[in-house]
Amino acid sequence: MKKGGGNITTLKERILNSAVELFYKKGFEATGVREIAKKANVSTSMINYHFGSKKGILKEIMEIFFSQMNEFLDNEHIEEKDLEHRLRAAIKSLVFALRKNEKMFKIIMIQIPEDDKELVNLRVENLKKIIFKKVFMNEFKGFDSDIRYDIIGPALSGMIFSHFLLKDLIPQITGATFDDNFYEIYPDYIADIYLYGALKKLI
Amino acid sequence: MKKGGGNITTLKERILNSAVELFYKKGFEATGVREIAKKANVSTSMINYHFGSKKGILKEIMEIFFSQMNEFLDNEHIEEKDLEHRLRAAIKSLVFALRKNEKMFKIIMIQIPEDDKELVNLRVENLKKIIFKKVFMNEFKGFDSDIRYDIIGPALSGMIFSHFLLKDLIPQITGATFDDNFYEIYPDYIADIYLYGALKKLI
DNA sequence: CCTTTTTTCAAACGAACGTTCGATTTAATT
DNA sequence: AATTAAATCGAACGTTCGTTTGAAAAAAGG
Structure with missing residues (x-):
């Protein structure tokens, strides 16, 4: 029953990890x-x-995932006045948090049976409350009403989410490897592209 | 056997559409x-x-999808000298093409059984040859070797792919609706964000 | 130590799975 | 018109599915 390192892994945890x-x-x-x-x-x-x-395993996975996301993302609600700094901090913590839980993230985003209303609603409510509200929506409050928030928020979430959702596929296409070095620079690089544009990098 | 509008839908097509x-x-x-x-x-x-x-249905779906993507994306290889114009044209045609085949796209990206090597390879090779080479990699040739192509290309592909992969989920979170009006402006808006940055929009 | 509760097991259940099969129907060929 | 080939059907096959069940083992409580 003992697992190396002194940790006791219960049978329930073993099932969860295997799943x-x-x-x-x-x-x-x-x-x-x-x-x-x-x-x-x-x-x-x-x-x-x-x-x-x-299906109960999925429910547990979601509870654990969102509990951890809530913890990781909460730390970043420092009262930065400057949008850029707030966004950089938010991106950094989101990438960090998703990387820690990337398997659960992918499972939750694309493996929840759509006919299970309980699980589907649980996902929506928690994504809204914990990730979108904290990272992709609050940051854009107080700007012009002409701005297409339906595009500008998901553009950023899309950049980051897709990285993790397609993480096994992209290396097969581009040859990229995602090691620790990569993640050292990834958040700020993404923030640069998002805030200032790709042309700033290219020209 | 007749379907409205004079089109004859064969039994094979009916199976494919249903699938x-x-x-x-x-x-x-x-x-x-x-x-x-x-x-x-x-x-x-x-x-x-x-x-x-x-599984043969999946294979057929992929063949049809990539055949159509090849057709739609080929038209955009006009010899634009200017990177911005090339990218804008590429984004526009990619969004148009993916929108036309968004169900197949999502199936191909996330429903291919990973233990079926034939299907997995078919997906990789065609994504590489038809979408990435034409839209996300050729456009960045000839720039500095310092540039992180492993980030800058997937950032754009991620924005667009995620839109279609999460298209049923995002409206539940943000309330957005994706009608024809939306798609009138979406490609250029995304191109603006990508090329010049979100700050240009917000400030 | 005895009793009760909880946990765990292996076997079994009823349902569903994708594929095969032989008969029939339809279409094409001579 | 007769023959051959292709398409279609419904039933059956062997396998796998998630869940339930009763017995046994382990843990907890008095």
């Missing part, structure tokens, strides 16, 4: 409970016992 | 062949007869 790996790699629907149970070295009925159902 | 709708809405794995067959008003064995297998 995250498998859902990330193959998708929720394509992953069977027998496969999760085998990877976690438990019997399949433990999934129902601890999570209520296969 | 696209269902794969888009529920995902590939969560959609069963019986459901596709019922929606197309055929017997399930027709899927195997015409497509070889359930």
Whole structure:
């Protein structure tokens, strides 16, 4: 029952970790409970016992993910007067937080069964409350009403989200590698592009 | 057998259209062949007869999609000298093309089973050859080697791809609606943000 | 130590899965 | 018109699915 490093990993955690790996790699629907149970070295009925159902794992993943995002993103609500600094700080913490939980993020964004209204609503409400409100909407308050907030906010969220959603695909196309060095510069580079434009970099 | 407007829709096309709708809405794995067959008003064995297998539908979807993308994007290789104009034209045609095939695009990007090497490779090669080479990589040739192409290209692709990948989710969060008016201005707005930065819009 | 509660197991359940099969129907060819 | 080829069907196949069940094991409580 002991795992290296002195940490005790409960059977429930083992199921959860195994599920995250498998859902990330193959998708929720394509992953069977027998496969999760085998990877976690438990019997399949433990999934129902601890999570209520296969879908219950998704619910738990979401609760853990949004709880952690709430924690990471809350730290950044320092009262910066300057939009640029606020945005840079927000981007930095968001990239940091998503990187820490990138498997859960991807699962939540694209593996939630759309016919499960409870899970779908849970996702929307938490995305709204924890990520969008803090990073992509509050930052743009108080500007002109002519501004297309429906484009300008999602443009930034799209840059960042897509990085994590397509993170396994992009290296196959561009040959990029995403190591620690990469993430040292990524947030500010993205912020530069977003705030000042790509031409500033190119010309 | 006749469908309104004089078009003859073959049984094979009916299967394909039904599959696209269902794969888009529920995902590939969560959609069963019986459901596709019922929606197309055929017997399930027709899927195997015409497509070889359930996965054969995905292959056909990819072939159709990339064939159409190749057609739409090819028209934009006019010899513009100016980077800005080239990028604007490329963004415009890409948004137009993706909008026309947005269901197939989403299916291809997130519903291909990762353990099917043939389909995965087919996706990578065609994305590379038809979309990235034409829009996100050729446009940046000839600039400084200091430039992080691994960030600057995917930043633009991410803005646009994520729009279509998350198109059902974003309206639930921001209340945005994506009608024809929206798409009238979207490409140039995105190009503005990308080329000159969001600050230009806000300040 | 005994009793109760909780956890865990393996087997079983009923349903659903994608594919195959042989018969029939339709279309094409001679 | 007869024959051949292609398309279509419904039933069946073997496998897999998520969940339930009762027994056993482990943990907790008095």
